[in-house]
Amino acid sequence: MSSKTVSAASPAGFVSSRRWLVWSGIIALCAWVLVPIYLVALGALGGRQGVYQWPKTGLPTGISIEPFLLFLRTEGVVQSFLNSLGAAGITVALSIILGAPAGYALARYNFHGKDSYRLLVLLTRAFPLAILALPLTVSFIRLGLYDTITGVGLIHTVLALPFAALVTQGIFLGVPKELEEAAWVFGCTRIQAFFKIVAPLALPGIVATAVFAFVISWNEVFAASVLTVRNRTLTAYLLTVLSESPMHYRFAGGLLLILPSVVFIFAVRRYLFAIWGISSK
Amino acid sequence: MPGPHAILNYTRRLRGPMTNNRTWIPYLLILPSVAFLALLFVVPLVQTIWLAFSDNGLPSLANMRTMAGDLNFLPSVRNTFLLTIAVVPVQVVIALVMGTLVAKVGAGRETILWIWTIPLGISDLAAGMVWLSILQNTGYLNSLLFSLGLIERQTSWLTYQTPVALFIGIAVAEIWRGTAIVMVIIVAGLNQVPKEFKEAAEIFGAGPWTRFFRITLPLIRPALQSALILRTVLAFEVFAVVYALGGRNFPVLVGEAYTWQNQNQNYGVAGAYAVLIMVISLAATVVYLKAIKVDPERLP
Numbered sequence: 001m002s003s004k005t006v007s008a009a010s011p012a013g014f015v016s017s018r019r020w021l022v023w024s025g026i027i028a029l030c031a032w033v034l035v036p037i038y039l040v041a042l043g044a045l046g047g048r049q050g051v052y053q054w055p056k057t058g059l060p061t062g063i064s065i066e067p068f069l070l071f072l073r074t075e076g077v078v079q080s081f082l083n084s085l086g087a088a089g090i091t092v093a094l095s096i097i098l099g100a101p102a103g104y105a106l107a108r109y110n111f112h113g114k115d116s117y118r119l120l121v122l123l124t125r126a127f128p129l130a131i132l133a134l135p136l137t138v139s140f141i142r143l144g145l146y147d148t149i150t151g152v153g154l155i156h157t158v159l160a161l162p163f164a165a166l167v168t169q170g171i172f173l174g175v176p177k178e179l180e181e182a183a184w185v186f187g188c189t190r191i192q193a194f195f196k197i198v199a200p201l202a203l204p205g206i207v208a209t210a211v212f213a214f215v216i217s218w219n220e221v222f223a224a225s226v227l228t229v230r231n232r233t234l235t236a237y238l239l240t241v242l243s244e245s246p247m248h249y250r251f252a253g254g255l256l257l258i259l260p261s262v263v264f265i266f267a268v269r270r271y272l273f274a275i276w277g278i279s280s281k
Numbered sequence: 282m283p284g285p286h287a288i289l290n291y292t293r294r295l296r297g298p299m300t301n302n303r304t305w306i307p308y309l310l311i312l313p314s315v316a317f318l319a320l321l322f323v324v325p326l327v328q329t330i331w332l333a334f335s336d337n338g339l340p341s342l343a344n345m346r347t348m349a350g351d352l353n354f355l356p357s358v359r360n361t362f363l364l365t366i367a368v369v370p371v372q373v374v375i376a377l378v379m380g381t382l383v384a385k386v387g388a389g390r391e392t393i394l395w396i397w398t399i400p401l402g403i404s405d406l407a408a409g410m411v412w413l414s415i416l417q418n419t420g421y422l423n424s425l426l427f428s429l430g431l432i433e434r435q436t437s438w439l440t441y442q443t444p445v446a447l448f449i450g451i452a453v454a455e456i457w458r459g460t461a462i463v464m465v466i467i468v469a470g471l472n473q474v475p476k477e478f479k480e481a482a483e484i485f486g487a488g489p490w491t492r493f494f495r496i497t498l499p500l501i502r503p504a505l506q507s508a509l510i511l512r513t514v515l516a517f518e519v520f521a522v523v524y525a526l527g528g529r530n531f532p533v534l535v536g537e538a539y540t541w542q543n544q545n546q547n548y549g550v551a552g553a554y555a556v557l558i559m560v561i562s563l564a565a566t567v568v569y570l571k572a573i574k575v576d577p578e579r580l581p
Contacts, residue, residue, distance in 0.1 A: 128562055258407050
């Protein structure tokens with residue numbers, strides 16, 4: 001209908017109707033992503049009455065923040081939220097501390113075993129890594145790491161570290177070697193040159209990598225559920241109480257899981273494609 | 282007079298700092314990550330294989346036999362494969378459509394891409410809960426069908442009695458969540474295709490479909506390959522979304538490993554499932570590496 005009006009109005013009718021097709025496709029795909037999130041938010045804010053309302057209109061009627069706050073006050077929710085933050089914090093710290101030097105080495109040096117190292121890193125991708133939590137249960141019990149946030153952070157670092165090494169390699173490749181060498185010539189030590197010249201230029205990319213490491217840990221379900229009993233992360237907590245919790249609690253849990261990562265993805269949106277361009281090479 | 286060390290240092294600078302003979306530096310830099318991956322990737326990997334193929338400390342196939350004899354074994358293999366086969370191609374097609382559409386847009390491109398990448402931050406557990414709000418008995422799907430007059434009362438889609446509907450529901454939730462990562466990799470690949478290639482093809486009279494299949498698709502092979510490997514390995518790991526939507530009504534491999542570990546406390550059989558999942562994932566990776574040949578010489 002509107003395509004007709006557009007093509008009548010414009011002399012290049014064919015081009016316009018194609019534009020219309022492109023935009024309706026884009027809008028449909030945006031709705032496909034956004035509408036389900038909107039609906040689960042309605043469920044989280046609608047409370048018990050909202051769940052049994054029939055038939056639903058999909059309009060934001062009868063919602064309030066109360067049911068969501070009630071969910072937050074449920075025993076274990078806040079604690080598991082904090083545990084998730086803790087595990088993600090450990091993952092971010094470890095994967096950057098261990099991954100960034102490796103990325104720097106890959107970017108700046110040619111050395112024997114470079115290809116084997118890259119192979120090791122790429123090999124981790126062909127494995128369902130979270131599964132490795134199964135045998136770790138036994139060793140973690142022995143080491144006192146079982147049912148601790150540190151233990152979960154360690155296994156999540158296995159997931160995030162290969163990614164961090166590959167991405168930081170790309171980031172350091174983007175910092176001109178000549179700048180660093182100039183600093184050496186002017187009398188900086190290697191370490192000074194790195195922190196004064198390279199680090200500030202690489203920082204935004206490294207922050208984006210850190211955010212990804214956070215999201216990887218925040219969203220991981222399997223390993224966290226296997227390795228914890230009482231100190232559960234949010235995903236592990238929600239998974240274990242899933243079958244006995246009422247519907248609106250499940251929706252509230254879903255919303256609580258979604259919110260932080262959406263904010264983080266928004267924060268790094270400008271780096272998303274550069275990062276994946278690098279890491280998929 | 283300068284000492285021998287000063288002269289050595291001077292010649293080092295002349296040869297360029299990156300090619301000097303301080304060869305230990307890169308090893309020092311990668312050592313922590315190698316040690317970490319050895320301890321928490323290689324060792325558990327070997328342990329998993331040993332767990333699966335041993336019984337009371339002796340090599341044995343008992344765990345494998347228990348796994349293969351379990352009632353849920355064949356359904357979980359079938360379900361995992363069917364889900365992967367249904368989900369991965371659809372994700373690649375939607376991602377290609379997204380990439381093609383967004384390439385035709387100037388203003389607003391960043392916003393559109395941000396919206397499409399939102400599911401990248403959503404866990405499979407959360408995705409399951411999102412689609413539960415739509416597919417549950419008093420949910421939005423039933424409400425829509427009811428107001429269209431297609432159903433007369435609330436219908437269950439996620440039970441043991443409705444395996445096909447449950448399968449479709451899980452597949453839709455997985456497609457909804459997992460397409461973003463494929464899209465990001467493919468758009469990153471599309472960004473690297475030089476404009477001149479397409480323009481040249483256009484001048485020589487190639488239509489949009491020819492251009493897509495003969496120019497674009499071959500050029501984004503590396504991106505396509507890594508997207509396929511990543512997504513397929515993740516698809517074989519599917520678990521939480523299934524659990525959130527169907528509970529144990531729809532057995533999948535990782536779900537079985539979880540049950541044997543946490544409910545049955547039988548680490549051996551859980552390990553057997555883990556080995557099976559790894560073998561399948563590795564096999565899929567090898568197939569993709571062979572099937573989609575990436576010739577580094579021909580890259581733009």
